[in-house]
Amino acid sequence: MLLLAVDTATPAVTAALHDGASVVAESSRTDARRHGELLLPAVDRVLAAAGVKLDAVTGIVVGVGPGPYTGLRVGLVTAATFGSVLGVPVYGLCTLDGLAHASGIEGPFVVATDARRKEVYWARYDGARTRVTEPAVDRPAEIAEQVAGFPAVGAGALLYPGTFPDARAPEHVSAGSLAALAAEKLARGDEDGFLPVTPLYLRRPDAQVPKNYKVVTPQ
Missing domain, CATH: 3.30.420.40 (ATPase, nucleotide binding domain)
Incomplete structure (x- = not known):
């Protein structure tokens, strides 16, 4: 192999x-x-x-x-x-599973990466190999009660210490x-x-088609 x-x-x-x-x-x-x-x-x-x-x-x-x-x-x-x-x-x-695996944490914890727009991609784990929630994207303040008391790994956790006070490595x-x-x-x-080899975006891309753009018609 x-x-x-x-x-x-x-x-x-x-x-x-x-x-x-x-x-x-x-x-x-x-x-x-x-x-x-x-x-x-x-x-x-x-x-x-x-x-x-x-x-x-x-x-x-x-x-x-x-x-x-x-x-x-x-x-x-x-x-x-x-x-x-x-x-x-x-x-x-x-x-997120890769970050969890690298953490080596044995008890419950959270993985949170930076999703930009003041949001995080996150999931909860019961040990380094067992994810217990589906990946999600949220503002940290909106999930504070769900992650309270758990250690957290990832850049998202490090960015928002108010929500993730026990943030740890690895960052990425x-x-x-x-x-x-x-x-x-x-x-x-x-x-x-294993998962299908398709992107797990969780939200629409940042680039959007402009609304109310000017239509040019041929003469």
């Missing part, structure tokens, strides 16, 4: 290789505006670090979000293209944690635990 994992649902542009036992190479860079520019070089770096070619990969893992529209689709399109070219399966995972997801989670699922035959 050699899994190539990528995620662009947060400001972290991240790629990793996992051999079924451990992460053998990983590259992450935080830049919310350059996902398309940075992802393929990150993949090249992890392949070079591991000393393998792309055709050695047996499966692709990709974070499907939730995340902002533009950044998220970069990772998904890249993963789907690699899967098609190589003829290997593509496994979708919730990006790593492809290594997504790959490790996928490897665990595959090892126990849990292929139903």
